[in-house]
Amino acid sequence: KNEVEQSPQNLTAQEGEFITINCSYSVGISALHWLQQHPGGGIVSLFMLSSGKKKHGRLIATINIQEKHSSLHITASHPRDSAVYICAVSGKGESGGGADGLTFGKGTHLIIQP
Amino acid sequence: DSGVTQTPKHLITATGQRVTLRCSPRSGDLSVYWYQQSLDQGLQFLIQYYNGEERAKGNILERFSAQQFPDLHSELNLSSLELGDSALYFCASSATPGLAGGQGDEQFFGPGTRLTVL
Numbered sequence: 001k002n003e004v005e006q007s008p009q010n011l012t013a014q015e016g017e018f019i020t021i022n023c024s025y026s027v028g029i030s031a032l033h034w035l036q037q038h039p040g041g042g043i044v045s046l047f048m049l050s051s052g053k054k055k056h057g058r059l060i061a062t063i064n065i066q067e068k069h070s071s072l073h074i075t076a077s078h079p080r081d082s083a084v085y086i087c088a089v090s091g092k093g094e095s096g097g098g099a100d101g102l103t104f105g106k107g108t109h110l111i112i113q114p
Numbered sequence: 115d116s117g118v119t120q121t122p123k124h125l126i127t128a129t130g131q132r133v134t135l136r137c138s139p140r141s142g143d144l145s146v147y148w149y150q151q152s153l154d155q156g157l158q159f160l161i162q163y164y165n166g167e168e169r170a171k172g173n174i175l176e177r178f179s180a181q182q183f184p185d186l187h188s189e190l191n192l193s194s195l196e197l198g199d200s201a202l203y204f205c206a207s208s209a210t211p212g213l214a215g216g217q218g219d220e221q222f223f224g225p226g227t228r229l230t231v232l
Contacts, residue, residue, distance in 0.1 A: 033221070041202055043223040044116070086157065101147050101159030101172050102221065 003027050006087050006105035014113055019074040021108045023087030026068065033102060034061050034072050035086040043086075046072070077112045084109050117141065118207050118224035126230045132193040135227045139186055139207030145169070146188040147208075147221060148180055152201035163188055195231045202226045 005024045013019055023032070034046040047054050047061040049070070054061050058077075063070040074081055088102040117140035127133055139146050148160040150173075159172030163182035174180075177195075182188040192199060204226045208219040 035223075041228070042225050043204060043206075045220050045222060048220045088157075101149070101162050101170055102157075103159065104157040106156050 003103050004087055004089055004105040006085075006108050008108060009106065010109045010111075012111045012113065013077055015078060017077050017112075019077050019081070019110065019112075021072045021085050021087075021110070023070045023072070023105055024068060025070075025087075025089050027089065027091065027103070029089040029091060031090045032063055032070050033088040033090065034070075035088060037084040037086060037107070039083075046085075074110075079112045079114050082111050116222040116224065118205060118222050120203075120205050120224035120227050122227060123225065124228050124230075126232065127195060128232055129195055129197060131195050131231075132191065133195065133229065135190040135192070135203050135205075135229075137188045137190070137205030137207075137224055139188070139205075140222055143207035143209050143222070144186065145208045145219075146182055146186070147206045148174075148188070148190050149204040149206065150201045151204065151226075152198075157204075160190070192229070197231050200229055200231045202228050 003026050007022050031048050031050045033048050036044045036046050046059060049061055049063050051065060058075045060073040072085060084107040086107045087105040090102055119138045121136045125133055137146060144165045147162045149157055150160055151157045160174040161180050162170040166182050177193050180188060180190045205224045206221040208221045
């Protein structure tokens with residue numbers, strides 16, 4: 001079983017719709033990251049959070065530490081939001097001090113149709 | 115533009131060969147991470163360096179090695195290449211690796227090197 005599970009795997013929606021992508025994890029973490037990868041391949045960090053909620057423009061990320069669950073929301077979705085959204089977690093670095101590298105979910109492929 | 119640079123952008127080579135991928139972190143960032151993204155395995159953490167020292171190891175094969183130089187740039191060396199090593203290799207950097215048990219810092223990704231092994 002993957003330590004980081006995302007749903008849905010694929011999502012197609014109409015422009016303007018409210019989008020929710022979910023992420024569940026099974027390990028102890030120091031932080032959860034939401035990343036965006038466009039078809040060209042580049043990866044952009046959207047959010048890093050360890051509690052509560054963060055907002056940036058039309059994007060909102062929330063995390064519930066007790067339930068080991070996070071959601072990424074996109075309001076007023078637009079075709080330019082079409083991308084793969086990846087949830088990743090960083091461990092507590094108990095092995096050698098400092099946060100370890102990220103463990104990734106398989107990603108959610110989002111298509112927003114005009 | 116994340117400020118992280120990687121060279122080359124594309125690399126095509128043959129099985130059995132050895133290649134070196136290069137990464138320059140954002141100005142001021144001390145920590146460098148290497149990741150591999152393949153179709154079957156997805157994104158995987160390979161190795162992390164902080165200020166010249168190896169900090170953490172992930173799923174890095176013995177045929178692969180890395181180092182971080184005094185100017186903080188890093189190189190990932192892949193040897194005895196196999197078809198299955200074909201992948202996108204990303205480098206990321208962060209300001210500090212985070213204190214033990216702490217949060218760690220946001221990671222900024224380079225554009226990646228696409229390796230094709232024929």
